Amino acid sequence: MALDNPSTYYTITKKYDLHYSDLEEDIDVDVVIIGGGFTGVNTALELAERGIKDVAILEANYLGFGGSGRNGGHVMAGIGHDLETIQKDVGPEGLQAIFEVSDLGARLIKERIAKYNIPADYQDGYGYLGFNKRQGKLLRQWTKEFQSLSPDVEISYLEGRDVQSIVGSDFYTCALKHMGNGHVHSLNLLLGSAQAFTDIHGGRIYENSPALEVRYGSKIFVRTAKGSVRANKVLWACGAFLDRMEPEIHKSTVNVYAFNSVSEPLPDSVIERISPIRGAFSDITPIIDYYRVTRENRLLYGTCGQVFEYVPGDLKKWIHKKLLRLFPYLKDIKIDLAWGGPMECTFNRFPQVGSLVEHPNVFYVQGYSGFGVTPSHVIATVIADAMTIGSNVWDVMRSIPHRTIPGKDNFRSLVVSLGKVALHLNAYRIGRR
Numbered sequence: 503m504a505l506d507n508p509s510t511y512y513t514i515t516k517k518y519d520l521h522y523s524d525l526e527e528d529i530d531v532d533v534v535i536i537g538g539g540f541t542g543v544n545t546a547l548e549l550a551e552r553g554i555k556d557v558a559i560l561e562a563n564y565l566g567f568g569g570s571g572r573n574g575g576h577v578m579a580g581i582g583h584d585l586e587t588i589q590k591d592v593g594p595e596g597l598q599a600i601f602e603v604s605d606l607g608a609r610l611i612k613e614r615i616a617k618y619n620i621p622a623d624y625q626d627g628y629g630y631l632g633f634n635k636r637q638g639k640l641l642r643q644w645t646k647e648f649q650s651l652s653p654d655v656e657i658s659y660l661e662g663r664d665v666q667s668i669v670g671s672d673f674y675t676c677a678l679k680h681m682g683n684g685h686v687h688s689l690n691l692l693l694g695s696a697q698a699f700t701d702i703h704g705g706r707i708y709e710n711s712p713a714l715e716v717r718y719g720s721k722i723f724v725r726t727a728k729g730s731v732r733a734n735k736v737l738w739a740c741g742a743f744l745d746r747m748e749p750e751i752h753k754s755t756v757n758v759y760a761f762n763s764v765s766e767p768l769p770d771s772v773i774e775r776i777s778p779i780r781g782a783f784s785d786i787t788p789i790i791d792y793y794r795v796t797r798e799n800r801l802l803y804g805t806c807g808q809v810f811e812y813v814p815g816d817l818k819k820w821i822h823k824k825l826l827r828l829f830p831y832l833k834d835i836k837i838d839l840a841w842g843g844p845m846e847c848t849f850n851r852f853p854q855v856g857s858l859v860e861h862p863n864v865f866y867v868q869g870y871s872g873f874g875v876t877p878s879h880v881i882a883t884v885i886a887d888a889m890t891i892g893s894n895v896w897d898v899m900r901s902i903p904h905r906t907i908p909g910k911d912n913f914r915s916l917v918v919s920l921g922k923v924a925l926h927l928n929a930y931r932i933g934r935r
């Protein structure tokens with residue numbers, strides 16, 4: 503249950519009781535979106551805001567069933583983990599185009615929350631953390647880059663004891679403090695956006711309606727168990743749950759498991775010791791620890807596992823042990839819930855965005871590689887532009903080649919473990935370790 507259909511911090515604290523019926527008829531729409539996570543819902547809302555309101559979302563389970571309802575809620579800068587991995591594919595001008603949109607996500611999320619009055623507990627304050635000189639050098643470089651993108655935001659590099667002004671852990675020796683990033687209740691954000699799409703813009707959402715068969719052509723045909731959709735365009739937005747439904751895009755991602763937990767509510771004094779700015783944090787290694795405090799004074803702590811890919815038996819105990827490395831003074835706290843889920847990762851850990859060569863009306867987004875909360879808000883604008891007026895960023899992003907990941911279906915754990923080793927080795931070179 504902790505992985506298949508989990509109770510999470512978000513499901514137990516959500517403020518919406520929002521349910522949509524399943525599809526029980528044959529409908530005709532302009533755009534059909536398969537998948538009701540951030541990618542699907544954000545794109546639907548972006549389209550509606552551009553005047554394309556004849557849009558239907560099909561969700562196999564319920565909104566937020568996937569990564570969008572299981573994540574850490576971190577609102578961070580950028581799209582993709584390292585822009586240098588796509589430099590050779592897009593050239594300097596392409597890189598500049600992506601760099602310019604890459605930092606828009608936090609602003610888009612804050613604007614969305616304000617515009618539709620979504621109770622998503624947004625809190626400013628983010629720390630990117632390091633524990634050696636190499637990482638300090640990289641964080642100093644990032645500080646300059648972030649400052650150039652957002653000159654009005656408090657962004658600073660911290661070292662030594664100053665790190666404790668944002669996070670109460672002796673583990674770290676350096677940090678980038680970014681007060682334009684932060685954290686959010688992702689399920690409330692998702693549900694509030696979905697409600698805006700249906701109730702304000704007249705869009706349609708069907709839950710418990712998996713796409714069972716999809717046929718391409720000038721008209722797309724999607725069959726569900728009790729109905730069907732005919733549409734001019736389709737967007738695949740299934741994240742790690744695509745499960746071979748679209749073979750061309752299936753082959754270039756591999757699922758990697760990440761885990762999350764939430765503590766019991768803690769006294770104010772403990773929360774302020776964990777983080778005086780009540781922020782969100784992650785280290786900059788390839789297999790990160792990431793955590794934040796919540797509005798109810800809980801510690802929401804997550805990790806991308808170990809180098810060797812496996813799912814721990816007692817998730818709560820395993821996670822608690824991991825967090826004690828960073829916060830030994832939390833040994834007596836109770837972990838209320840632990841859960842996890844798959845994240846679809848790409849070879850370059852950059853999201854894949856495009857349309858099928860033979861079927862230009864078939865769009866897809868996948869491969870956030872564990873970093874999708876903020877990027878999905880930016881990429882939804884890119885897809886909505888692509889479906890309407892086109893854009894330079896769309897052309898650049900879709901030009902990035904996708905590499906097939908061999909052995910991903912039959913030897914997933916081995917492939918992922920080898921991938922993590924390679925990432926670790928590369929991390930020494932680029933300063934992430």
Ligand SMILES: Cc1cc2nc3c(=O)[nH]c(=O)nc-3n(C[C@H](O)[C@H](O)[C@H](O)COP(=O)(O)OP(=O)(O)OC[C@H]3O[C@@H](n4cnc5c(N)ncnc54)[C@H](O)[C@@H]3O)c2cc1C
Pocket residue numbers: 536537538539540541542560561562563564565566567568569570571572573574575576577711712713714739740741742743744747760761762792804841842843844845867868870871872873874875876877878
């Ligand atoms: C444990 C965990 C922690 C994470 N932490 C963070 C974090 O702190 N910060 C961050 O930026 N990112 C994080 N991520 C990643 C981030 O949550 C995802 O990248 C993002 O939510 C992906 O959104 P999505 O809409 O593309 O996919 P999803 O949210 O997974 O949605 C895909 C949806 O498609 C549906 N679907 C699948 N097949 C079909 C079908 N045939 N028909 C209809 N519907 C279908 C699924 O049911 C699912 O609801 C985390 C992920 C996990 C799993």
